[in-house]
Amino acid sequence: MPEIHVRNIVKEFGDQRALDDVSFDVAEGELFTLLGPSGCGKSTTLMSIAGFQHPEAGRIAVGDDTFFDAVAKIAVPAEQRNLGIVFQSYAVWPHLTVFGNLAFPLKVRKLRRDAIRARVRQVLELVEMLPYEQRYPHQLSGGQQQRVALARALVYSPSVLLLDEPFSNLDAKLRERARAWVKELQGTLGLTTIFVTHDQDEALSMSDRVAVMSAGEVQQIGTPEEIYRRPANRFVAEFVGRVNLIDGLVSGSGGGGVVVDVAGSSHQLTVNDGAGVSGSVTIAVRPEAVTVMRLDDRSVDGMNTWEAEVETVAFLGDHYEYDVKAGPLALTVQSSRRVEGDRIRVHIPPDACAVVE
Amino acid sequence: MTATSYEQTFPRPRRSLVPAWALHWGTWLLVVALIVGPLVPLLYASLRDRPLYEAGGVLTVQPYRELFGDSAFWHAWGNTLAFASLTTLMAVLGGALVAILVTRTDIAGRKTLGRLILLPILLPSLGMVLGWLVIWGPGGYLTAMFNDRLHLPTLPIDTIPGMALVEATRLLPIAYLTCQAALSRADSSLEDAARSAGARPVRVLSNITIPMLRPALLNAATLIFTLSIAALGIPLLLGTSNNIVFVSSYLYNTWTNATTPDPGSVSAGAVMMLLVATALLVLRNRLLGAEARFVSVGGKSGRQALLRLRSARWPLTGLVAFYLVFTTLVPIIGLALMSVVVVLTPLVAPWELLTSAHWQVLLDDDTFRRSIRNSAVIALVGALLTTAFVALATLVAHRSGFRFRRTLPFLMLYPRATPGIIIGIGFFWAYLITGAFGDYMRGSIWGIMLAFCVRNLPLAYIVMYPTLARIGEELDRAGRAAGAGWWRTSRSIVLPLLKPALFASFILMFVEIINDYDPAVFLVKPGTEVMGATMLAQFIQGTVGPVSALAMVQVVITVVVLSIGAKLFKIGVSGGEHGA
Numbered sequence A: 001m002p003e004i005h006v007r008n009i010v011k012e013f014g015d016q017r018a019l020d021d022v023s024f025d026v027a028e029g030e031l032f033t034l035l036g037p038s039g040c041g042k043s044t045t046l047m048s049i050a051g052f053q054h055p056e057a058g059r060i061a062v063g064d065d066t067f068f069d070a071v072a073k074i075a076v077p078a079e080q081r082n083l084g085i086v087f088q089s090y091a092v093w094p095h096l097t098v099f100g101n102l103a104f105p106l107k108v109r110k111l112r113r114d115a116i117r118a119r120v121r122q123v124l125e126l127v128e129m130l131p132y133e134q135r136y137p138h139q140l141s142g143g144q145q146q147r148v149a150l151a152r153a154l155v156y157s158p159s160v161l162l163l164d165e166p167f168s169n170l171d172a173k174l175r176e177r178a179r180a181w182v183k184e185l186q187g188t189l190g191l192t193t194i195f196v197t198h199d200q201d202e203a204l205s206m207s208d209r210v211a212v213m214s215a216g217e218v219q220q221i222g223t224p225e226e227i228y229r230r231p232a233n234r235f236v237a238e239f240v241g242r243v244n245l246i247d248g249l250v251s252g253s254g255g256g257g258v259v260v261d262v263a264g265s266s267h268q269l270t271v272n273d274g275a276g277v278s279g280s281v282t283i284a285v286r287p288e289a290v291t292v293m294r295l296d297d298r299s300v301d302g303m304n305t306w307e308a309e310v311e312t313v314a315f316l317g318d319h320y321e322y323d324v325k326a327g328p329l330a331l332t333v334q335s336s337r338r339v340e341g342d343r344i345r346v347h348i349p350p351d352a353c354a355v356v357e
Numbered sequence B: 001m002t003a004t005s006y007e008q009t010f011p012r013p014r015r016s017l018v019p020a021w022a023l024h025w026g027t028w029l030l031v032v033a034l035i036v037g038p039l040v041p042l043l044y045a046s047l048r049d050r051p052l053y054e055a056g057g058v059l060t061v062q063p064y065r066e067l068f069g070d071s072a073f074w075h076a077w078g079n080t081l082a083f084a085s086l087t088t089l090m091a092v093l094g095g096a097l098v099a100i101l102v103t104r105t106d107i108a109g110r111k112t113l114g115r116l117i118l119l120p121i122l123l124p125s126l127g128m129v130l131g132w133l134v135i136w137g138p139g140g141y142l143t144a145m146f147n148d149r150l151h152l153p154t155l156p157i158d159t160i161p162g163m164a165l166v167e168a169t170r171l172l173p174i175a176y177l178t179c180q181a182a183l184s185r186a187d188s189s190l191e192d193a194a195r196s197a198g199a200r201p202v203r204v205l206s207n208i209t210i211p212m213l214r215p216a217l218l219n220a221a222t223l224i225f226t227l228s229i230a231a232l233g234i235p236l237l238l239g240t241s242n243n244i245v246f247v248s249s250y251l252y253n254t255w256t257n258a259t260t261p262d263p264g265s266v267s268a269g270a271v272m273m274l275l276v277a278t279a280l281l282v283l284r285n286r287l288l289g290a291e292a293r294f295v296s297v298g299g300k301s302g303r304q305a306l307l308r309l310r311s312a313r314w315p316l317t318g319l320v321a322f323y324l325v326f327t328t329l330v331p332i333i334g335l336a337l338m339s340v341v342v343v344l345t346p347l348v349a350p351w352e353l354l355t356s357a358h359w360q361v362l363l364d365d366d367t368f369r370r371s372i373r374n375s376a377v378i379a380l381v382g383a384l385l386t387t388a389f390v391a392l393a394t395l396v397a398h399r400s401g402f403r404f405r406r407t408l409p410f411l412m413l414y415p416r417a418t419p420g421i422i423i424g425i426g427f428f429w430a431y432l433i434t435g436a437f438g439d440y441m442r443g444s445i446w447g448i449m450l451a452f453c454v455r456n457l458p459l460a461y462i463v464m465y466p467t468l469a470r471i472g473e474e475l476d477r478a479g480r481a482a483g484a485g486w487w488r489t490s491r492s493i494v495l496p497l498l499k500p501a502l503f504a505s506f507i508l509m510f511v512e513i514i515n516d517y518d519p520a521v522f523l524v525k526p527g528t529e530v531m532g533a534t535m536l537a538q539f540i541q542g543t544v545g546p547v548s549a550l551a552m553v554q555v556v557i558t559v560v561v562l563s564i565g566a567k568l569f570k571i572g573v574s575g576g577e578h579g580a
């Protein structure tokens, strides 16, 4: 299973720039996710790798094969790239049976009939669809069609697997099962995979690494933890999960980070991030990273601990959500604890703060 | 299953022998050659002082000078424009009215009326004109009956308004289809809102529905105007008694009666007609967004609340039924009668004049027999070839990365705007200057077939495109990703999914080609006659009975083939996508 290199891809539709200098590398056997809002260029990136779009500039290689190079004028046709793709619509061919769908790529490769039969059955078994071999797509449920689409993409042992929002047509329950299942399959087979989604939960739960995209540009590449805990900028912080954004001015440094005067209040926030920055900054803090305690609870004290007014409390099953105001500073806090009282104390651990701007 | 048993290496798919780019270029060049090809020699012929096949010769505008100096030519233009305007007016108003009645009101038998109204455009046009003539013409059966027996006047169909009426009944389905598509696409909630606000139905119609239809009306009007300018059968069959000449019949007469063969002025006239038709096509493209040209007929109608006609319901149903009977059924009955009686006259009961002589001629006379056989062969082979070729070109146009693919839709729709006789003259010249190939085409039925195919191929495209557009592009991308090249993907995935449209196209092409005639009038030779051209030639020589029998043959073939098509492939509705 080779690695994938995408270098400085630029793609324009008319005068609109759909991809602006997109670069990333996917390691062997890795599940790499492109995450971003609708229209940010995820599919365009994937289709450029697959060979259905030809970028204006850049280079794309899988292993030692250069698929695309704008300078050297290389553009390997899609059918010669030997990639497995699952499309958003599944694109299971409606006029062929499940068997026929899986047999087609093998027929194109001129395999003998018995070899085709054996291989198709093997892969159908892998995706647990063997009993449906002779069915037509319209006789299958959405989840089953999706398995057929995946099996068809796997049947010829492609060098890499590309998945374009493969779960978006499934209902919530099924989607969760399908995620776990695809993740497991990908791990077992050790497939280098690029996965496209606009669903952050999906991206965080399945990926080895994530590239967050916006408006045709890659904003950040990192493991799910890095993306979530250390968002590189405001967009990533806001797009991936919920976040409190605190504006302020750097007033000092210390402990591998900085001290920030929170704008419009007398609070000072110590941050274990952003060593060396100065001037005005924005700090991102996840709601569940903030600790809440009773006013008289002194178990945590000192820096980043303030009194706050509780505005609303909502019970959400597995946690409570508080909207509080520490002076002029509004914060959203998630906690499994119910803290009584109109006034409470909140604490922001310095480790939970990320400088995003 | 483990990773090791999953991992196998398979041979890389081999590249196909003919690379996709060669196929794309080949298709495109052939489309250009077939559609633009015949027009170039036509233009050239119009600018020379002698026919193309004569050596020497210089470029000159003499043919144009000759043509423009002939006052009869300008007179013919006047007639043509008056005729086309009247036709357009009647067809558009009638078509819109029927469309509103069928889609927006509770008129009785909506579905059936909606289907039957399409019939005139699919029936053989020349045969229908003949049917009108024997029934409503001067001395026609019902004319005589009304005038002499009942002392009632009838509309003289050998005048320009009468001729326009005949043409309008043929082209009305185009207006009907365009309006019907617009109405079923449009949201009726505006109308509903107005009605619940207390507006009277007639008001809703005039203030909301009709303005909503304006783009469709304009679109239909331009197309109908373009098509009616090209009418040839009507002036030749109906215009001669009053000496009313149109541009098309002027060119036809000049060509056939010329003292010097193949006069350049005919080519010059053809070029002028072509320019007018092209201008109208360009205008029409301007009027429409590229998308709007292809609305899928059908859609989400039926859910709309229908306007209740109340006491007007049956009278209006009767009116539409009356229209259908008098414009479609009666001419066909006239044809059928004419083909089995010695003379058709109200003075003597038809059954006393029965004869099988006319039909006997079809069996005995070489020309008639050959015409039927040739037409059948041409229609069958031509429909097959056109369907296959247009399918390929449509795939290149919409499912390939070919550089000039965007020119293909325009090219393929172009012959729709080109008058049939111009295609005929164009191919005549093209065959004359292409040496052995041209000689062969000129001497065989294939030359005529090619002209017919080119003339009718826009309809094949119009039928195929909407179906193709509904086949998701991810389906062919999946094929490419699986390792199949462009052609293999098209063959194994897209074309099988396109099958219903291919059948519909085949049926439609068969019917159109078997009934077509005007491109052939300059191409036929003894031995290569086709039904339509034979009918025209024989009628002009005064043979009416056998010509009626031949027209009946066309009518029967058309109806039978269309019903088979409708039964097998449910193309009743899409078969009428002439509207686009």
Ligand SMILES: Nc1ncnc2c1ncn2[C@@H]1O[C@H](COP(=O)(O)OP(=O)(O)OP(=O)(O)O)[C@@H](O)[C@H]1O
Residues within 6 Å of the ligand: A013, A018, A036, A037, A038, A039, A040, A041, A042, A043, A044, A045, A198
């Ligand atoms: N064929 C095309 N022609 C013109 N513009 C296009 C084309 N394909 C994509 N675009 C534009 O490029 C941008 C990126 O599109 P893309 O399909 O890659 O988005 P996406 O991230 O996959 O979004 P989604 O989550 O909605 O699928 C969009 O603004 C889109 O409008």
Ligand SMILES: [Mg+2]
Residues within 6 Å of the ligand: A042, A043, A044, A164
């Ligand atoms: Mg997408």
